[in-house]
Amino acid sequence: MKKKIIVKNLTKKFGDKVVLDNISFEVYENEVFVLMGGSGSGKSTTIKHIIGLLKPTSGQIIIDGVDITKLKKSELMEFRKKMGYLFQEGALFDSLKVWENVGFYYLENTKMPKKEIYLLAQKKLALVGLKGIEELYPSQLSGGMKKRVALARAIATDPQIVLYDEPSSGLDPVTTAVIDELILSLKRRLGVTSIVVTHDLQSAFYIADRIAMIHKGRIHAIGTPEEIKNNPDPVVQQFINRKPVGPITEDFIKNLENLDEIESKEHI
Ligand SMILES: Nc1ncnc2c1ncn2[C@@H]1O[C@H](COP(=O)(O)OP(=O)(O)O)[C@@H](O)[C@H]1O
Numbered sequence: 001m002k003k004k005i006i007v008k009n010l011t012k013k014f015g016d017k018v019v020l021d022n023i024s025f026e027v028y029e030n031e032v033f034v035l036m037g038g039s040g041s042g043k044s045t046t047i048k049h050i051i052g053l054l055k056p057t058s059g060q061i062i063i064d065g066v067d068i069t070k071l072k073k074s075e076l077m078e079f080r081k082k083m084g085y086l087f088q089e090g091a092l093f094d095s096l097k098v099w100e101n102v103g104f105y106y107l108e109n110t111k112m113p114k115k116e117i118y119l120l121a122q123k124k125l126a127l128v129g130l131k132g133i134e135e136l137y138p139s140q141l142s143g144g145m146k147k148r149v150a151l152a153r154a155i156a157t158d159p160q161i162v163l164y165d166e167p168s169s170g171l172d173p174v175t176t177a178v179i180d181e182l183i184l185s186l187k188r189r190l191g192v193t194s195i196v197v198t199h200d201l202q203s204a205f206y207i208a209d210r211i212a213m214i215h216k217g218r219i220h221a222i223g224t225p226e227e228i229k230n231n232p233d234p235v236v237q238q239f240i241n242r243k244p245v246g247p248i249t250e251d252f253i254k255n256l257e258n259l260d261e262i263e264s265k266e267h268i
């Protein structure tokens with residue numbers, strides 16, 4: 001299997017804070033690779049490095065054999081065409097119509113006639129199961145539709161790689177299932193390689209070829225859904241069994257104990 005994305009000894013500090021601590025993993029071509037972990041564990045930071053929005057403090061990001069951390073800005077822009085990115089916040093432009101959102105890359109960066117861009121947007125919208133909403137504005141759409149429009153935009157340039165940051169957060173279970181099927185259909189029909197950040201266990205186990213578990217900026221486990229289920233690491237077990245107490249909530253529990261202590265002192 002061809003290695004499409006290699007993350008090698010990636011460390012990221014914001015000031016003194018180490019957010020990613022020497023993480024390494026590989027994603028194979030045409031794989032759905034799921035990144036799971038608690039809030040603040042470093043998931044979004046990881047995928048922002050892969051799309052080149054953040055520069056590592058140290059380490060390499062190698063995509064199709066190219067270390068993207070070494071690229072000049074213009075080279076990176078060109079390179080990014082092969083990647084689609086679904087932002088955690090969806091991030092549609094409210095002042096642009098749906099078709100303009102989907103065709104944004106072409107409107108901004110090419111001289112393609114508007115009519116063609118409109119048709120292209122229409123096709124991409126059809127791929128995510130949307131029709132007849134080209135002329136609407138984002139404010140006129142439901143949450144699930146917005147996510148799908150954002151997905152249509154993410155795949156507008158026919159990317160070989162799509163990165164999804166919590167594609168189903170805030171969506172109902174049925175819309176979540178629709179998004180899962182879209183991710184799988186892009187893999188099967190277009191051969192896309194995907195990295196999906198999600199805390200939705202059901203989705204993760206359904207769509208993933210492999211899952212990586214990240215905690216406090218470190219990878220704790222990587223494996224197939226079956227391997228992850230059987231992985232004895234306490235972080236993995238707390239996460240997949242949804243236990244309130246464990247390493248993921250260590251700080252939270254400590255703070256609660258401190259609170260108890262403060263309160264008991266107040267009562268003296
Ligand atoms: N630009 C930034 N500046 C400082 N700290 C940041 C920045 N971006 C993220 N962080 C911190 O890095 C940690 C990981 O964030 P993130 O990758 O967004 O986590 P998540 O796993 O929830 O996506 C958090 O503690 C967050 O506060």
Ligand SMILES: [Mg+2]
Pocket residue numbers: 043044045088165
């Ligand atoms: Mg995040």
